Amino acid sequence: MSIANGDTALATDRHRRQKLLPWLDAGAQERLYGSTVLVTRVGGLGGPLAQSLAVAGVGRIVLFHESALLDEDLHRMILMHPGAVGAPRAPQAVDSLRRLGRSGFEVVGFAQRVTPETAARWMREADLAIGAAPTYEERLILNDAALAAGKPFVDAAMYADETHVLCVRPGSSACLRCLVPEAPPWRADFPVLGAVSAMIGNLAASLCVRILAGAEPVPWGEFVHLDAERLTLTRTKVPRRPGCPACGAVPA
Amino acid sequence: MRVRFELTTRLAELAGFRDEALDVTGDTVDDALRALEQRLHGSVLVDEGRLHPSVLVVVDGEVFRRGDGSTPLRGGETVHLMLPVAGG
Numbered sequence: 001m002s003i004a005n006g007d008t009a010l011a012t013d014r015h016r017r018q019k020l021l022p023w024l025d026a027g028a029q030e031r032l033y034g035s036t037v038l039v040t041r042v043g044g045l046g047g048p049l050a051q052s053l054a055v056a057g058v059g060r061i062v063l064f065h066e067s068a069l070l071d072e073d074l075h076r077m078i079l080m081h082p083g084a085v086g087a088p089r090a091p092q093a094v095d096s097l098r099r100l101g102r103s104g105f106e107v108v109g110f111a112q113r114v115t116p117e118t119a120a121r122w123m124r125e126a127d128l129a130i131g132a133a134p135t136y137e138e139r140l141i142l143n144d145a146a147l148a149a150g151k152p153f154v155d156a157a158m159y160a161d162e163t164h165v166l167c168v169r170p171g172s173s174a175c176l177r178c179l180v181p182e183a184p185p186w187r188a189d190f191p192v193l194g195a196v197s198a199m200i201g202n203l204a205a206s207l208c209v210r211i212l213a214g215a216e217p218v219p220w221g222e223f224v225h226l227d228a229e230r231l232t233l234t235r236t237k238v239p240r241r242p243g244c245p246a247c248g249a250v251p252a
Numbered sequence: 253m254r255v256r257f258e259l260t261t262r263l264a265e266l267a268g269f270r271d272e273a274l275d276v277t278g279d280t281v282d283d284a285l286r287a288l289e290q291r292l293h294g295s296v297l298v299d300e301g302r303l304h305p306s307v308l309v310v311v312d313g314e315v316f317r318r319g320d321g322s323t324p325l326r327g328g329e330t331v332h333l334m335l336p337v338a339g340g
Contacts, residue, residue: 132340159337185296
């Protein structure tokens with residue numbers, strides 16, 4: 001037996017239960033259905049994040065994820081297929097996400113690294129950009145492109161048991177470049193447990209849904225640090241950096 | 253005076269501690285940071301004796317900007333240093 005991807009007699013309102021949330025009424029759900037998000041990388045953090053956005057009813061996900069799947073990715077990259085080691089990651093992520101979305105849900109995938117040009121092109125259509133890449137450079141590209149387009153940006157990241165998220169609102173909050181004026185030296189083989197990268201990916205996804213739905217509160221401009229070992233959460237308001245090349249010229 | 257430091261992620265890894273009280277010579281935020289920079293001397297996050305500019309410095313819950321380092325300390329404060337990471 002096969003059940004078509006989408007609305008059936010058995011599933012007349014897939015999102016009925018989440019619309020019981022006081023901040024997510026039918027109008028907010030319609031805004032989700034009509035929304036487009038741009039995300040760089042859908043690995044251990046961005047994969048669960050994109051998965052949660054797909055099932056929540058986001059209308060379109062545009063993703064960039066370069067290079068081929070390694071066996072050692074499979075402990076955290078839940079959108080990838082264990083039988084497809086050696087194959088490009090982006091088409092696997094697209095395939096997994098398409099299975100999760102409702103009728104009309106669209107996924108556009110690029111098996112390449114995002115660039116300032118491609119980010120600017122897609123931010124003309126996207127309502128929100130999301131940084132989930134294992135490089136500062138890709139995150140800053142999306143931060144800059146979102147601000148230039150006057151759109152919000154969510155950055156979520158982790159290292160070992162520590163995780164953080166930053167929600168950027170153009171014209172009023174600090175941005176990722178205020179927080180990271182220079183990319184620090186980075187360790188590409190950072191330690192990661194899939195459960196922890198998924199945890200911060202899903203926290204970020206819940207904030208993305210709030211932003212797309214037009215709900216408040218959102219911790220705009222706060223460095224939200226969540227420690228999965230100590231089980232602590234701290235919120236620090238990041239000051240805007242005077243003369244920031246990314247957000248300094250964005251009108252309120 | 254003694255100041256309590258709390259470090260995150262790679263800073264903690266490189267310094268070898270998450271929480272520790274260190275002796276500080278002097279009485280300003282810059283003096284406190286200098287004590288930590290000595291501890292991190294030679295690490296990739298200290299360049300020409302100064303912490304990387306992307307380290308977020310928070311003293312008793314208040315963010316300090318670069319250039320505000322002459323702000324006085326009494327001793328007993330908690331200096332929280334957070335380094336945004338890029339694991340995804």
